[in-house]
Amino acid sequence: MQTLKRLSFFLALSLIFWTCTPKTGQKTTETAPQPPTPPAVEEPAKVENTAENDGIIEVIFLQINDVYEIAPLQGGKVGGVARLATLYQQLKEENPNTLFVLSGDFLSPSLLGTLKYQGNRIKGRQMVEALNAAGLQVAIFGNHEFDLKEGELQARLNESGFMWVATNVRHMVNGKPEPFYKEVGGEKRQLPTAFIWEVRDADGTTANIGLFGVTINSNPKDWVYYSDPFQAAQDAAAKLEPVANVVVGLTHLELVQDLKLAGMLPQVPLLMGGHDHDNSIDTVGSVIVAKADANAKTAYVHRMKINTHTGEVFLRSELVPVTAAIPDDPGVKGIVDKWQRIQDEIIGQVVDDPYAVVYHTDVPLDGRESSIRNGQTNLGAFIAAAMANAAKKPVDGAIFNSGGVRIDDQLQGDILAIDWFRVLPFGGQLWEIDIRGSLLQKVLDIGQENKGTGGYLQWHDIQPGPGGWLIKGQPLEPDHVYHIILNDFLLSGHETGLGFFTEEHPDVLKVDKPASGEDARYDVRKAVIMWSRRF
CATH class of the missing domain: 3.60.21.10 (Metallo-dependent phosphatases)
Known part of the structure; x- marks a missing residue:
């Protein structure tokens, strides 16, 4: 010693x-x-x-x-x-x-x-x-x-x-x-x-x-x-x-x-x-x-x-x-x-076999903070696509704050169910909302302003265009009502610059929340694991 x-x-x-x-x-x-x-x-x-x-x-x-x-x-x-x-x-x-x-x-x-x-x-x-x-x-x-x-x-x-x-x-x-x-x-x-x-x-x-x-x-x-x-x-x-x-x-x-x-x-x-x-x-x-x-x-x-x-x-x-x-x-x-037993007992409440291989990738999925908090990454796109897949009805897009990704690393090779818990350790529910286009544009703009922080947004079927935001390839219309799926934290008002973004906002017209653990939206990690198994 x-x-x-x-x-x-x-x-x-x-x-x-x-x-x-x-x-x-x-x-x-x-x-x-x-x-x-x-x-x-x-x-x-x-x-x-x-x-x-x-x-x-x-x-x-x-x-x-x-x-x-x-x-x-x-x-x-x-x-x-x-x-x-x-x-x-x-x-x-x-x-x-x-x-x-x-x-x-x-x-x-x-x-x-x-x-x-x-x-x-x-x-x-x-x-x-x-x-x-x-x-x-x-x-x-x-x-x-x-x-x-x-x-x-x-x-x-x-x-x-x-x-x-x-x-x-x-x-x-x-x-x-x-x-x-x-x-x-x-x-x-x-x-x-x-x-x-x-x-x-x-x-x-x-x-x-x-x-x-x-x-x-x-x-x-x-x-x-x-x-x-x-x-x-x-x-x-x-x-x-x-x-x-x-x-x-x-x-x-x-x-x-x-x-x-x-x-x-x-x-x-x-x-x-x-x-x-x-x-x-x-x-x-x-x-x-x-x-x-x-x-x-x-x-x-x-x-x-x-x-x-x-x-x-x-x-x-x-x-x-x-x-x-x-x-x-x-x-x-x-x-x-000892610590692994503690971890597995807790995770076992969400997924039956934490060590099952659910996905394989030869291309590294980038969850490094220097990447995912500054731009769209393939890992962010994968998670957002999984969110859209978990929705109860077709969505116009999916968004989540990159600060929910905490692995600060890349995933490659065989991906286990527990790896998605490492990527998204905070979990959280997925909510579907009807949102007026003007509010959605404000949220997306602030997400861009949050570059370099956990408030930077990752998305699916949404992208910035030369003349403004595109939703499913079409220009965002301020008066249109869009159906979006997002993580519950993003609608809590606690994200940087988004204190106004809560379910009480008048331009959030409807919020659909999961009712039970059987719903894939009940835990974002469950939704990502289900999506992973499709490939």
């Missing part, structure tokens, strides 16, 4: 540094260590080479990012936190100086997170418990961590046995940015803005490895403050360099931002990134920028050799598929199975 040691500070240093020193040969079986109390401010000890060591030390980073599911996906073929736990143990056996890191996005979104258990939404509890047991050591915030409410995020921080690094993210308290914290034994411990991982090998060579973590500011909340990630990373690296043999970064940024940052930090050999969901590896000068696939379909293993005499760093990065070839860790699998 990793233990954490205090690292002393420069008097002028504004960063909070923690050190992490692994014990050779000791395995993590339950949780990663709790961070220590922030250390006192004093002069840092320098790394000295002695006659006992050769000045060469090797370390390993196990990197994952954007992990929303604890169980394997695609019928058990890929992913799974229990497999990650085994991979981590295998790497530790190869080299005890192994650091297991997560580059943001894991508390949300997920199907399990939206379900209620013991009276409360789960909201990432399953992720923290499983990752604690798997031995995760360091995580940073992703944009989706702030999907949670303020109190929910605090609860997850308190439960986490791993360290969080927050270089450019602060907690707004009474209008003032302060460090986030986690409570340990009733004590509030501030999250560090950076830390030093202190390592030693068998021949006595020691090294200090500095690490910072920056997050994209794409999920604004009034209780979250983001400083500029580029300046924050530069400042952190500059303050780490005097006390570290090498500095590396964890990032949750868009790839173009990562590449820009790499150009700004030529002395940082490795940026371990997240936010993008497809694996990539790029080189900017001598800086490696690496991202694994979302949901732990793959993990990056970075083997680094440091020459403490010359300062040279040698890096070899390997993308490792996380498949059934890696056995499950029994302890972590027990935790995963």
Whole structure:
């Protein structure tokens, strides 16, 4: 099990540094260590080479990012936190100086997170418990961590046995940015803005490895403050360099931002990134920028050799598929199975066989937020077509808000019934309405104005034309009454810019709601599953 040691500070240093020193040969079986109390401010000890060591030390980073599911996906073929736990143990056996890191996005979104258990939404509890047991050591915030409410995020921080690094993210308290914290034994411990991982090998060579973590500011909340990630990373690296043999970064940024940052930090050999969901590896000068696939379909293993005499760093990065070839860790699998039973019991109330294959696609169905909240995607079109198919009488079109799609990923290959619950975890009913054309036009216009947010609309048999909206290929007529099917939330008045759009509006002339669970309109996921089975 990793233990954490205090690292002393420069008097002028504004960063909070923690050190992490692994014990050779000791395995993590339950949780990663709790961070220590922030250390006192004093002069840092320098790394000295002695006659006992050769000045060469090797370390390993196990990197994952954007992990929303604890169980394997695609019928058990890929992913799974229990497999990650085994991979981590295998790497530790190869080299005890192994650091297991997560580059943001894991508390949300997920199907399990939206379900209620013991009276409360789960909201990432399953992720923290499983990752604690798997031995995760360091995580940073992703944009989706702030999907949670303020109190929910605090609860997850308190439960986490791993360290969080927050270089450019602060907690707004009474209008003032302060460090986030986690409570340990009733004590509030501030999250560090950076830390030093202190390592030693068998021949006595020691090294200090500095690490910072920056997050994209794409999920604004009034209780979250983001400083500029580029300046924050530069400042952190500059303050780490005097006390570290090498500095590396964890990032949750868009790839173009990562590449820009790499150009700004030529002395940082490795940026371990997240936010993008497809694996990539790029080189900017001598800086490696690496991202694994979302949901732990793959993990990056970075083997680094440091020459403490010359300062040279040698890096070899390997993308490792996380498949059934890696056995499950029994302890972590027990935790995963527990949460899966909870999930299946709840979903079983809607669909009989959650793990039945209901559809197959060789073309990825795009549910990534960067896509579906900015334009029409094939996944959005599929869902809207399923809604139209579920209607009791022919409709002129179907609309729904893209924020209902929470998978932030692509679907490909065999699609299981439960996958549609992952795509649409909030569910909700489908309502058929008679709506005057003038109101429909206003709703569609605002949907377009909501581009970039969950209020952007996906549709079926509706499209913008050069002279205005087209309904079934014909220009929208303001005085005409259209028969439309939509999700119930969209008619609640709670969507961005659509506070007026409720069933009480005088231009909503009729609302037809499902009467029972036998009606496919009773749950949008049921309607999509029925549509999927037609192909």
